[in-house]
Amino acid sequence: MKGAIRKLFLIELHRLWPIAAYFVPVMLASLSVLMTFATGRMQRQYNVAQQAIMLNLNFVVPLASAIFAIGSVSNDVKDGWLRTLLIRPITRQRYMAVKLAAVYCSLVITIVVAGILPNVAFAVFFSKTPVQFDLARVLYIHALILLQGFLYVVILLFLSCWLPGVFNVIALTFWAILASSISSYIQYVHWMDKWLVILKEYLFPSGFWDSIDVVMARTGTPVAELSWGFGALAIFLALAFWSISVIQVDKGSE
Amino acid sequence: MNQRDITYAKRFAVVGCILLIVAAALEYWPSSTALQWLNIDEAKAVALRQRKPVLVDVYAEWCGPCKSMDKNVFPDDSVQLILKSRYVLAKINGDDPVLGDTLRKQFHIKAYPTYIVLTPTGRERKRHVGFYPRSPFIEWLNDSTGVQILQWQELDKVVMEASLQKRRVMILVLNSSEEIESANDMFEEQKVGEIIGKHFVPTLLVKSNSSDRTAIEQLGSTGQEGMGEVIVLESDRKEVGRFRIDSQMEFNRTALANKLTELVAK
Numbered sequence: 121m122k123g124a125i126r127k128l129f130l131i132e133l134h135r136l137w138p139i140a141a142y143f144v145p146v147m148l149a150s151l152s153v154l155m156t157f158a159t160g161r162m163q164r165q166y167n168v169a170q171q172a173i174m175l176n177l178n179f180v181v182p183l184a185s186a187i188f189a190i191g192s193v194s195n196d197v198k199d200g201w202l203r204t205l206l207i208r209p210i211t212r213q214r215y216m217a218v219k220l221a222a223v224y225c226s227l228v229i230t231i232v233v234a235g236i237l238p239n240v241a242f243a244v245f246f247s248k249t250p251v252q253f254d255l256a257r258v259l260y261i262h263a264l265i266l267l268q269g270f271l272y273v274v275i276l277l278f279l280s281c282w283l284p285g286v287f288n289v290i291a292l293t294f295w296a297i298l299a300s301s302i303s304s305y306i307q308y309v310h311w312m313d314k315w316l317v318i319l320k321e322y323l324f325p326s327g328f329w330d331s332i333d334v335v336m337a338r339t340g341t342p343v344a345e346l347s348w349g350f351g352a353l354a355i356f357l358a359l360a361f362w363s364i365s366v367i368q369v370d371k372g373s374e
Numbered sequence: 375m376n377q378r379d380i381t382y383a384k385r386f387a388v389v390g391c392i393l394l395i396v397a398a399a400l401e402y403w404p405s406s407t408a409l410q411w412l413n414i415d416e417a418k419a420v421a422l423r424q425r426k427p428v429l430v431d432v433y434a435e436w437c438g439p440c441k442s443m444d445k446n447v448f449p450d451d452s453v454q455l456i457l458k459s460r461y462v463l464a465k466i467n468g469d470d471p472v473l474g475d476t477l478r479k480q481f482h483i484k485a486y487p488t489y490i491v492l493t494p495t496g497r498e499r500k501r502h503v504g505f506y507p508r509s510p511f512i513e514w515l516n517d518s519t520g521v522q523i524l525q526w527q528e529l530d531k532v533v534m535e536a537s538l539q540k541r542r543v544m545i546l547v548l549n550s551s552e553e554i555e556s557a558n559d560m561f562e563e564q565k566v567g568e569i570i571g572k573h574f575v576p577t578l579l580v581k582s583n584s585s586d587r588t589a590i591e592q593l594g595s596t597g598q599e600g601m602g603e604v605i606v607l608e609s610d611r612k613e614v615g616r617f618r619i620d621s622q623m624e625f626n627r628t629a630l631a632n633k634l635t636e637l638v639a640k
Contacts, residue, residue: 213382321438327397333507334446344400347393354390362383 125214128205132222136188141226144187148180148234155179156242166247169258171239172265173332180235181227181269186292188226189276191285192219193364198284203370216277216364223273231269236262260335267349268328274356275325281363299323325352409448409463414477417464421494428492429461429515430481434469437486439505447508456515461491482550482582489514490551497528498551498583523558523578529589532577537609544574544634547595548602550582556624557601563627566634573638574606606637614640 152175159174160166196202196219205215243251272292279288303320327349334342412420414430421428433440447453457463466477468486477483481490490501502514523546527535536543548557560566561576570576579586581595581602593605595616601624605616615637623630 211379213379333442336507344397347397347400351390351393351397354386354393356390358383358386358390361386362380365378365380365383 124208124210125218128210128215128218129222132218133225136222136226144184145230145233148184148230149238152180152234152238153242156238157246160242160247165250165252166243167252168239168243169252169254169261169336171242172235172258172261173336175239176231176235176262176265177268177329177332180231181265181272184227184230184234185223185269185272185276186289188223188230189273189280190289191280192223192277192288193280193367194284194288197367197369200370206369212364212369213361216361220273220277220360223277224270227269227273228266231266235265257335261332264328264332264335264349267353268332271325271328271349271353271356274353274360278356278360278363281360281367296324322348325349325356327352409454409457411463411465414464414466417462418492418494418496421462421492421496426460426462426494427499428464428494428496429457430464430466430488430490430492432466432468432477432481432483432486432488432490434467434486436469440487442505443487447506447511450508453508453512453515456512461515497586498580500554501551501582523554523561523576526576526578529577529579532575533607533609533611536575536607539575541573541575541609542614542637543607543609543611544570544576545579545593545605545607546576546602547579547590547593547605548581549600551580553601554578554580557619560619560624560627560630563630565631566627569631569634569638573634604633604637606640 155175156171160171193202193216202215206212243253275292276288279291283291303323306316306320325348327345327347329349330345331342331349334345411431414428417428417430420426431440431443433444448457466473466481468474468478468483470477481488485503487505488501488503489506491499493499500514506514526532526546529543529545532543546557546561548554557578561570579590579593579595581587581590595603595605599618600621601619603616603618606614608614617633617637619630623633
């Protein structure tokens with residue numbers, strides 16, 4: 121069984137990386153280099169951790185996770201690939217686990233190429249101002265960035281079980297924008313309403329992102345934020361595994 | 375091989391629910407800092423004794439950014455060092471059933487958290503509304519030098535000085551203390567500064583500052599538009615003229631200098 125899973129993982133990776141997909145990290149890396157040079161030259165001190173947040177959380181992670189997870193499950197159902205897999209000794213749960221692993225590996229590769237290398241290269245070779253580099257903090261922040269990326273991937277795969285094609289990405293984008301708009305509206309209009317103000321903190325699963333703020337502020341361990349991040353991650357993993365178990369693939373396939 | 379097996383989903387859901395409960399509990403767990411927060415009256419008294427400014431933190435129990443400040447910014451060593459050495463600290467619960475309403479009105483609170491720096495005499499120097507990350511907050515706490523208009527003396531002293539120097543009194547009335555830094559840039563500009571230095575004794579009144587309100591009402595300054603207005607009085611408090619500071623003047627300092635020159639000539 122392990123051999124079959126490894127083979128399926130390699131096949132999924134191969135399907136995610138056609139020749140055209142190589143342009144994704146290259147294109148994102150080029151833009152990252154431009155952004156790093158544009159912003160890095162303006163800073164009095166080049167802060168590697170701050171730049172990692174700016175590049176990855178605002179740019180590389182959302183874009184790359186959307187590109188690699190776009191219609192991931194729905195397209196497999198539509199083109200019959202999932203049906204083909206399920207007539208072999210592969211369960212739906214293992215398919216979901218492999219799919220998650222393959223998409224996430226692709227995202228990690230892109231983060232390394234487009235989000236980490238330009239940052240490190242600028243800090244080492246091109247920065248004309250002093251470089252602020254705290255290894256432990258940089259590693260901590262990158263771990264949180266990778267977790268936030270994994271959360272996006274899980275949500276996108278869950279949505280892809282129910283929504284066709286690009287709609288999983290559209291739904292997540294719409295959710296993020298809506299949550300941000302509602303949050304601003306509550307902040308400015310209903311700032312006196314206790315329950316609405318509490319609710320707005322939970323409109324979008326941003327626990328890992330909030331943890332990064334705490335780490336950057338150097339004020340202890342973000343236990344509540346990490347619990348919110350891991351809690352949301354577990355809930356969306358549950359939803360993803362439940363969804364793959366109940367969606368209709370093909371009545372005659374199993 | 376059960377294709378409809380939801381064991382994984384159930385396990386993840388249980389773990390997720392436990393973590394969410396932990397997150398919710400921790401979010402509302404009371405946090406403490408070593409800072410000594412006083413009530414506003416105590417703080418004013420201590421500030422007068424120690425000749426330190428007062429930092430007022432207006433918060434609510436349910437306000438997320440307030441908790442975030444308490445948890446992430448106030449415990450920071452650098453922040454604590456500045457706050458302990460240079461400020462007297464006061465906390466106001468905007469939802470306090472007894473005093474909340476009065477204090478909210480007194481300090482013109484429109485959102486939580488609001489941070490106000492008061493002079494030892496209780497005069498508002500500057501304010502910030504909303505969450506402040508550590509570094510900008512430190513910068514904000516440190517940055518009270520260089521705002522020259524805050525050094526302008528109080529109205530009564532200015533009137534006396536104007537009478538001694540045989541000059542006129544120039545009163546800058548600002549609608550909010552958030553305008554202080556912009557106003558400082560305008561009124562410290564070389565040409566404007568020269569006119570003020572040569573012909574007027576200036577003072578500053580801020581509408582959101584409760585201690586300035588009576589004087590502002592007596593001057594009949596009611597306009598809410600723009601940054602505020604300039605009122606020029608003779609040393610016997612007889613009005614010479616006034617003009618509103620419009621957006622044009624904020625960018626064109628010559629227009630402001632011309633208006634002041636007109637009042638000099640009157």
